[in-house]
Amino acid sequence: MSANLLYAQSGGVTSVINASAAGVIQAARAWPDRFGKVFAAHNGIIGALTEQLFDLSFEREQAIADLRHQPGGAFGSCRYDLEDIKTHRPYYERLIRVFSAHDIEYFFYNGGGGSMLTAQRLLQVSAQLGYPLRVIGIPKTIDNDLPETDTSPGFGSAAKYVAVSTREAAFDVASMAGTSTKVFILEVMGRSAGWLAAAGGLAESTPGELPLLLLFAERNFHEPAFLNAVQARINSHGYCVIVASEGLRDDKGSYPWADTGASVAVSLASLVRKRLGYRAHWSVADYLQRSARHIASSTDLDQAYACGSAGVRLAAEGADGLMVTLKRMTDVPYRWETASTALSSVADQECPVPDQYISQDGFGITELARRYLRPLIQGEAFPPFREGIPYYERLQLKRVETQLPAFKME
């Protein structure tokens, strides 16, 4: 009998992480001689530790296919990273015991850099214990900060949300600027990487169309330069649209906003009002940008699915300890294929926006950045709607009977 496969989601979810799940599940079902049952852990690694597993063999084919449309993590995710093997050995060993109790020899971990580190450590422990485990990483992060891959599933859709929202809001503020609001600020996610702020630059159909001002996590915030740049845009266009990384820092590299309890957008709006005397509107997109499946990039969606199914193909071919990656063949037209890299080369790495992607003044993106980013937001993949809202097919989520004593987490 073939061994079973366990799939788990990790960290902040995206609007297309369930498409990766669909890719894994459908590919594994297509290979019955290699894979037995497909299980999913409830709430990521925590479900694996506590033996809270779903048996996906009860799910209809259509329900699995429909995971492509549903935002969030269909099986639950978690913000919980295992520490190093020394500190957390009982946890790693518990995972192996759970796997053993359920004949799980394939573990698919769908997450970012921190999750890949956990995956790598788990592999080490299984080797030490002589347990025949194959571990495959499926990339996921809206932050786009995983190395060794052209992009990470989830980013393209969040980027498209930011580009479209910025474009639409720019047309709104342009029509009000004569007598009312002249400045609009959109705060986007990215604590240490400004990729989503960069995506604001895609709001233009041609460079210079809109008076955009991007604030990157990679650039120190310098108040006079910022105020001058805002004023220059108001002088030329009558208004200014700002897209700011939540991780924006000041000259000293610290977060001046953290103390206010508010946010970068609130602080910038107050600054513009106080120093320049302009009324400023602001928006904080927060979860909306990573759950907006209704405006997902079909390129991103296809990549998310492909990463899932490619991982299964790799495992079927005997691969192990790899994360699936995306490899860009050409920019225009955008051609890509899946590839893979060792978990160790991506574990806990970060990947900021490179200097050559940020314009000289620090407030825009370069042509090189556009060439890189534009393909990632191509194509619309609208979900099915019923009664005016997106329709999500519900899974049965049948629990697997537990075999082991309960595990007490600290």
Next chain:
Amino acid sequence: MSANLLYAQSGGVTSVINASAAGVIQAARAWPDRFGKVFAAHNGIIGALTEQLFDLSFEREQAIADLRHQPGGAFGSCRYDLEDIKTHRPYYERLIRVFSAHDIEYFFYNGGGGSMLTAQRLLQVSAQLGYPLRVIGIPKTIDNDLPETDTSPGFGSAAKYVAVSTREAAFDVASMAGTSTKVFILEVMGRSAGWLAAAGGLAESTPGELPLLLLFAERNFHEPAFLNAVQARINSHGYCVIVASEGLRDDKGSYPWADTGASVAVSLASLVRKRLGYRAHWSVADYLQRSARHIASSTDLDQAYACGSAGVRLAAEGADGLMVTLKRMTDVPYRWETASTALSSVADQECPVPDQYISQDGFGITELARRYLRPLIQGEAFPPFREGIPYYERLQLKRVETQLPAFKME
């Protein structure tokens, strides 16, 4: 020769106000024996006062048709209301002089209650001066606070944005709630009317599907009841999704948030953290909710267009001093037609969410509210996309030569 028609946009714009413009322009073009040229005022009533007019006869038919796709106000809008005739008589007389200089005998004002008051006063002054002016109001407001009409163009699309975003964010937070964020707060527009908070209730496909908590501008904020309601939803579902009117007031009827310089969402998140100890994420949609043409309701879009063209039909038939309204014939299926009402009956009125639409505990909507609201968000009307972002055909916006001395506004 037929007299000319002037169209002006007023107040905060919506994602479908340009569809009303298209309705006016296309209908007027179809009636060449009744209407001469169609002009649009640059930045609303200010353009009419300062004689900044666009001659739309230079615009291609396709460009006018494409106004259906473009958010914001294509001709510029303004936040500027003329005061009463006594105070502002020179302004009203100036408008008549501008109309006379350009053979304008039809004035179409696309706005909310305040704009209808201005329109009505303008009509009075024209009568006093013996100038043959016909004034028609076209409704517009995302706040849904115009009386005498089933709804106002702009609201249905903003409501759909709120419903879809709330639904998507709920699926996101549901998957994180086990170990991380349990509370998500979306702040929506509505200073004195909670219609957009009510639209949050449409995020559910069936009542009770999601642990929603709506905070209406119509209900005083009562901290203990709020905290209990949040806790109850976390107990039952593991998480809680809050949609709050920006106009939320406390027990004394004042805005406790105004002082913080932040917002309702920021204050609520801090309250939840402090009093209940839960991590809360929050989003302020601001302009995004009223410019999100990409997720517009096709019902709303059709109504916006129909209001524009119906106004022209009314004027062609000799009507005057009316605002176009929408009349609901049946709920299921939703059948509606355009009608009209005297400007005086809608001028400067407000229309809050009625008691029978708000659930007993004050935190949800009733079945009656659902019957009213659900039809308004039906149908998707995705705009055309190019290179991953919505494509907007640009107008030529050819200026009309001025005939009068400049007008100095105070």
